[in-house]
Amino acid sequence: MSLWLAIILFFVAFFLILKGADWFVDAAVEMAEGFHVPKVLIGATLVSIATVAPEFFVSVMAAAMGKVEMAVGNAVGSPITNIGLILGCCVCFTFIPISREMLKRECVMMLSVVVLFFFFSFYGIITRPISLFFLFLVYLYIRYSLRQARNAREEWRKDGTIPKSDFNLKRELFLFSVGALMVIIGSRLLILSGSAVAKYFGVSESIIGLTLVAFGTSLPEFFTSAIAVTKGHKEISIGNIIGANILDIILVLGVSGLVRPLPIDRNTHFFATPVLLLLSILLIVFGKTRKGFQRWEGGVLVTIYFLYVFYLFL
Numbered sequence: 001m002s003l004w005l006a007i008i009l010f011f012v013a014f015f016l017i018l019k020g021a022d023w024f025v026d027a028a029v030e031m032a033e034g035f036h037v038p039k040v041l042i043g044a045t046l047v048s049i050a051t052v053a054p055e056f057f058v059s060v061m062a063a064a065m066g067k068v069e070m071a072v073g074n075a076v077g078s079p080i081t082n083i084g085l086i087l088g089c090c091v092c093f094t095f096i097p098i099s100r101e102m103l104k105r106e107c108v109m110m111l112s113v114v115v116l117f118f119f120f121s122f123y124g125i126i127t128r129p130i131s132l133f134f135l136f137l138v139y140l141y142i143r144y145s146l147r148q149a150r151n152a153r154e155e156w157r158k159d160g161t162i163p164k165s166d167f168n169l170k171r172e173l174f175l176f177s178v179g180a181l182m183v184i185i186g187s188r189l190l191i192l193s194g195s196a197v198a199k200y201f202g203v204s205e206s207i208i209g210l211t212l213v214a215f216g217t218s219l220p221e222f223f224t225s226a227i228a229v230t231k232g233h234k235e236i237s238i239g240n241i242i243g244a245n246i247l248d249i250i251l252v253l254g255v256s257g258l259v260r261p262l263p264i265d266r267n268t269h270f271f272a273t274p275v276l277l278l279l280s281i282l283l284i285v286f287g288k289t290r291k292g293f294q295r296w297e298g299g300v301l302v303t304i305y306f307l308y309v310f311y312l313f314l
Contacts (some may be wrong), residue, residue: 006196010264013189014216017054020182021220025050027176029037029236031169044106045145048243051224053228054217055244056252057187062209063256067195072126072262073209074217075252076272079114079245080210081218084277084305087241090225091298096234098287106242107287109141111280113249118273121264131257141246166234190216206265207312210272245280267312275308 028046055078062071090096098107120130190213198208221244228236256262279301286297 003197006200008191009189010193010197010216013186013193014219016182017190017201017216018219018223020179020186021054022223023179023182025179025220025224026180027172030172031176032090034169034172036044041145041149041239044102044239044243045142045149047224047240048247050176050239051220052206052244052247052251053183054187054220055248057184058190058217059211059252059256060259061188062191063259063262065135065191066260067092067191068260068262069204069206069265070191070194070209071266072253072264073120073206073257073272074127074213075129075248075256076117076268076276077210077214078218078221079248080305081240082215082221082236082245082248082277083283084301084308085215086218086222086225087238087283087293088298088305089222089300090229090237091293092295092302093298094229094234095292095294096229097210097292098237098238100291102110102239102242103287106239106246106282108241108244111277111284113137113246114273114276114280117249118255118269118277121273123268124264124269126253126257126262126264128258128261131254134257135255137250138254140249172277187217203313204266204267210267211309211312212264242283271311272308275304279304290298 026045028050031046055074059071059075062068087096120126123130143268194208194213194216197212198204221240224240225237225251228234253262282297282301282304286293286300289297
């Protein structure tokens, strides 16, 4: 594949993933609101599952095609992009609140998952038994989220609140399905073009996965969070990022590791994962100050992200 064809396919893949993800994110939000799920839970569950789909398809397909470095790099690089670049940029423009309950529960879950991955990465490989354990954690996370949704609906009933219920389920299911198909096709093109660009410039697929591909598959989170902030739905923004980070590790690596055992290279274990640990800790620490994220804290997150990217390519 020539360089120019690879670049063209890369941008075509970006468009397919971005537009497809946009459709099924909107559809997921409509269905969630129609089924009376609160905004913060929409962000941490259905929206997160939808926006994590690009990472999921890219990593699973990369594993199936034998490009295991890209599979792992994308799954680890996307959470770094989510916190450092996406959350950092959003916070630079406005104060984003976060509830004490989310800090104690979802944020601690996210940090625990990252620590767990760091521990397993000492083995140098994500084996199928480890992947099955990750998928068991996915089951526990979904079960927990459903319980939270039921509790929220009960609170609504006690308060006499009438949530949105007038939505076209068939239309939303159609948009969700078409969007998912576009993401699958775009993901495969992204792998092929990303690998071609990496080989042309002599850059390892691990670094391409940790940076360029991770950024591309994180675009749905970026636009979802940015749009949510501009529309005043800040709970969706922060919930989306935290939920996506949890699923990037346990769902994406869990399924990818079942397809093919995933070796962990030195870049991922000794550099990318510690950076993800640092950003996850800072997210919790910053969130505790004034019950939200201030602009200067967003600047710190963005600075760490760009130093991370600069070091990888250096």
